[in-house]
Amino acid sequence: MDEIAPEYDVVVLGTGLTECVLSGVMSVKGKKVLHIDRNDHYGGEAASVNIESLFKKYGNYTQGTEPWKKYGRVNDWNIDLVPKLLMSNGELTNILVSTDVTRYLEFKQIAGSYVQQGNGPRATVAKVPSDASEALRSPLMGLFEKRRAKKFLEWVGAFKEDDPATYNGLDLNRISMREVYEKFGLEATTRDFIGHSMALYQTDEYINEKGAAKETVQRIRLYVNSMARYGKSPYIYPLYGLGELPQGFARLSAIYGGTYMLNTNIDEISYNGKEVAGIKATMKERSDDPDGMKFETKTKTIIGDPSYFPGKVHVVGHLLKAICILTHPVPNTDNSDSAQLIIPQSQVGRKHDIYIAIVSSAHNVCPKGYYIAIVSTIAEGSANHHLELQPGFDRLGKIEERFMGPAIPLYEPLESGNRDRIFISKSYDATSHFETTTDDVRNIYLRAAGEELVVDGLRGENLVAQE
Amino acid sequence: MVDSGNASAPKPSSSVKLVLLGEAAVGKSSLVLRFVNNAFQENKEPTIGAAFLTQKTALPTRTIKFEIWDTAGQERFASLAPMYYRNAQSALVVYDLTKPTSLIKAKHWVAELQRQASPGIVIALVGNKLDLTKGAGGEAAALPAEEEGVEGEGEGEGDGDARKITTQEGRSYAEEEGLLFFETSAKSGVNVQEVFTAIANAIPETQMKTSRQGAGGGAGGGTQAALGSDRVNLTGGKGEAKEGCAC
Ligand SMILES: Cc1cc2nc3c(=O)[nH]c(=O)nc-3n(C[C@@H](O)[C@H](O)[C@H](O)COP(=O)(O)OP(=O)(O)OC[C@H]3O[C@@H](n4cnc5c(N)ncnc54)[C@H](O)[C@@H]3O)c2cc1C
Ligand SMILES: Nc1nc2c(ncn2[C@@H]2O[C@H](COP(=O)(O)OP(=O)(O)OP(=O)(O)O)[C@@H](O)[C@H]2O)c(=O)[nH]1
Numbered sequence: 258m259d260e261i262a263p264e265y266d267v268v269v270l271g272t273g274l275t276e277c278v279l280s281g282v283m284s285v286k287g288k289k290v291l292h293i294d295r296n297d298h299y300g301g302e303a304a305s306v307n308i309e310s311l312f313k314k315y316g317n318y319t320q321g322t323e324p325w326k327k328y329g330r331v332n333d334w335n336i337d338l339v340p341k342l343l344m345s346n347g348e349l350t351n352i353l354v355s356t357d358v359t360r361y362l363e364f365k366q367i368a369g370s371y372v373q374q375g376n377g378p379r380a381t382v383a384k385v386p387s388d389a390s391e392a393l394r395s396p397l398m399g400l401f402e403k404r405r406a407k408k409f410l411e412w413v414g415a416f417k418e419d420d421p422a423t424y425n426g427l428d429l430n431r432i433s434m435r436e437v438y439e440k441f442g443l444e445a446t447t448r449d450f451i452g453h454s455m456a457l458y459q460t461d462e463y464i465n466e467k468g469a470a471k472e473t474v475q476r477i478r479l480y481v482n483s484m485a486r487y488g489k490s491p492y493i494y495p496l497y498g499l500g501e502l503p504q505g506f507a508r509l510s511a512i513y514g515g516t517y518m519l520n521t522n523i524d525e526i527s528y529n530g531k532e533v534a535g536i537k538a539t540m541k542e543r544s545d546d547p548d549g550m551k552f553e554t555k556t557k558t559i560i561g562d563p564s565y566f567p568g569k570v571h572v573v574g575h576l577l578k579a580i581c582i583l584t585h586p587v588p589n590t591d592n593s594d595s596a597q598l599i600i601p602q603s604q605v606g607r608k609h610d611i612y613i614a615i616v617s618s619a620h621n622v623c624p625k626g627y628y629i630a631i632v633s634t635i636a637e638g639s640a641n642h643h644l645e646l647q648p649g650f651d652r653l654g655k656i657e658e659r660f661m662g663p664a665i666p667l668y669e670p671l672e673s674g675n676r677d678r679i680f681i682s683k684s685y686d687a688t689s690h691f692e693t694t695t696d697d698v699r700n701i702y703l704r705a706a707g708e709e710l711v712v713d714g715l716r717g718e719n720l721v722a723q724e
Numbered sequence: 725m726v727d728s729g730n731a732s733a734p735k736p737s738s739s740v741k742l743v744l745l746g747e748a749a750v751g752k753s754s755l756v757l758r759f760v761n762n763a764f765q766e767n768k769e770p771t772i773g774a775a776f777l778t779q780k781t782a783l784p785t786r787t788i789k790f791e792i793w794d795t796a797g798q799e800r801f802a803s804l805a806p807m808y809y810r811n812a813q814s815a816l817v818v819y820d821l822t823k824p825t826s827l828i829k830a831k832h833w834v835a836e837l838q839r840q841a842s843p844g845i846v847i848a849l850v851g852n853k854l855d856l857t858k859g860a861g862g863e864a865a866a867l868p869a870e871e872e873g874v875e876g877e878g879e880g881e882g883d884g885d886a887r888k889i890t891t892q893e894g895r896s897y898a899e900e901e902g903l904l905f906f907e908t909s910a911k912s913g914v915n916v917q918e919v920f921t922a923i924a925n926a927i928p929e930t931q932m933k934t935s936r937q938g939a940g941g942g943a944g945g946g947t948q949a950a951l952g953s954d955r956v957n958l959t960g961g962k963g964e965a966k967e968g969c970a971c
């Protein structure tokens with residue numbers, strides 16, 4: 258039983274969220290899965306770490322000092338390395354429910370969704386209106402604009418993809434969003450918060466793209482429906498941090514027979530012609546064996562994150578990110594214990610939005626009285642990255658501690674994996690939610706398993722045995 | 725069997741997360757199967773397929789609903805996730821009385837729990853497969869240390885004593901570490917119910933209310949009120965925490 262099988266249907270490398278969801282789904286589908294991570298913890302880049310680890314990861318301290326000691330018990334901290342939230346009506350939520358992984362996790366609402374208008378001292382921060390009646394009360398718009406926005410949101414709310422009568426005479430498959438905005442007569446500032454804080458586009462490229470109007474409408478609907486589900490914001494968040502998500506899916510995989518090996522290096526990947534044939538690996542020192550345990554096993558399919566395949570991926574951009582510890586709520590967020598604040602690019606003269614995700618002790622990620630705010634954006638220059646994030650820092654008030662490393666490369670695979678049967682995930686991108694992650698999950702599943710992933714009814718009958 | 729229907733005046737009921745730990749094949753799943761279904765399978769397969777099982781235990785003043793988590797094999801290569809221990813109020817660390825390495829493994833797990841789990845966790849150390857040892861018919865075997873003594877040399881097949889770990893050895897380790905201690909047989913059922921009842925009794929009433937959401941890990945007392953609000957139940961649209969109807 259303590260043995261590694263001579264062959265697995267799928268070997269998964271890395272325990273980030275994408276890999277763990279795929280591992281879980283594959284196991285439920287009856288595939289024999291071996292899941293490996295070189296680190297001694299789950300989550301890879303999507304892990305949540307304690308405050309001591311965070312100081313050490315970023316090297317923010319002088320040798321010999323222990324600055325984390327003033328922040329209470331280190332293990333009361335679960336600080337996300339990747340700033341993301343779940344859309345409560347989004348695909349990740351759907352997968353969590355369909356697989357019953359919700360059994361292991363508790364979720365809370367994020368208390369508010371905010372957007373910035375204007376810049377510098379004249380910047381205002383206001384709640385993102387999520388329906389027609391909120392639009393009428395929003396300080397983001399003047400009187401007449403409110404009415405136009407109300408009309409627009411009513412139309413989006415009634416839109417049904419398969420009912421052309423709801424298209425309002427607009428050929429959404431052909432036209433650009435600009436034409437839709439023009440039809441409703443919406444002003445540039447309104448377009449800005451709709452496109453960036455509701456449709457959650459990170460740049461303005463969507464506006465002129467022909468045929469992108471329907472996707473935009475659907476994104477706004479996702480926002481509005483997510484908002485409607487629990488009321489305060491469209492976002493939810495797992496207690497103890499995002500690092501719980503990969504662990505939950507790993508458990509799902511294990512329950513269906515998946516084998517887990519952390520702390521294990523991949524020494525070699527072997528091929529049969531062009532296709533992958535197996536791996537050689539070493540589980541690093543276990544107590545009884547100082548050299549670690551070397552093993553090999555066959556497989557015809559590997560799924561992994563980019564860090565395992567430096568030669569098969571390329572960099573598509575750089576993420577800038579700063580983790581900030583605060584002792585107060587973020588100003589102008591109604592003292593919320595948590596929030597998402599989006600600074601649309603055009604408001605601060607950028608091409609990419611700046612995101613701020615705020616969580617606190619209400620989510621069991623830090624001791625009482627603390628708040629964790631992560632400011633992030635896509636790098637536009639090659640130096641002075643802290644200046645690119647500055648408009649975000651300006652929103653935070655006094656910052657106790659700021660952790661910011663070099664720009665983080667974002668990777669994508671060079672090939673689809675159809676040739677070598679090595680399917681590589683994308684890095685977590687700069688979006689504020691997991692919708693692109695689940696797109697990647699579906700995409701990899703389609704390529705690796707040769708069929709669409711259907712999550713509804715995935716949970717096995719015997720998954721939860723009752724008394 | 726435990727849950728006799730006193731329908732008129734239900735006693736306060738609370739959930740307790742219990743995690744299982746121990747070497748492969750010591751009988752973790754079998755103990756749970758005995759506790760939950762009062763059944764035993766001679767050749768139980770390595771565990772797959774259950775997220776967790778639940779079973780109620782009635783105490784004089786309250787009812788405890790155990791939510792029992794199996795490792796799902798993630799412990800085999802030392803790859804258990806912290807989520808497994810998170811908010812566990814109790815743990816069953818199992819070894820096999822006929823297998824000396826399994827006690828060493830059990831000690832390792834106790835240390836791991838003391839390092840990782842919530843400080844107040846109730847740990848029971850359980851030596852299982854008592855039916856394979858001498859003088860272990862169905863009588864209350866475990867507690868008194870009297871019938872220890874003879875080390876089961878050899879295979880012990882002749883007189884049916886395969887015991888390799890004395891009662892005293894298990895007990896004194898348990899006492900050192902402040903653990904509950906039992907010797908059980910999932911096969912005959914001896915002491916199985918007793919283990920769970922003892923755990924239920926050892927969990928302070930104050931720990932209960934919070935059940936798995938509030939307890940442990942976090943920042944103690946103050947969090948509970950904060951946790952009450954805004955929690956979402958994903959499986960049913962709007963609503964309260966899912967423990968709301970613990971029926
Ligand atoms: C949102 C977000 C997403 C990210 N996504 C990714 C991502 O998908 N992929 C990614 O690489 N980085 C990603 N990064 C960040 C990243 O560049 C890390 O800084 C980098 O992986 C180094 O990680 P580490 O410091 O933990 O070092 P380690 O994990 O120790 O790795 C250091 C480097 O050595 C290489 N390496 C180590 N061990 C092995 C091995 N056994 N086989 C092959 N190579 C090995 C890796 O390529 C890695 O870059 C992401 C960061 C963020 C914030
Ligand atoms: N004689 C005897 N056999 C037992 C007892 N408990 C379990 N077994 C047997 O021991 C074997 C392993 O039992 P499991 O309950 O699967 O053990 P486990 O610890 O859950 O094993 P893993 O899930 O593989 O880690 C099975 O063949 C059981 O029938 C016991 O009390 N007495």
Ligand SMILES: [Mg+2]
Nearest residue numbers: 752753770771
């Ligand atoms: Mg088992």
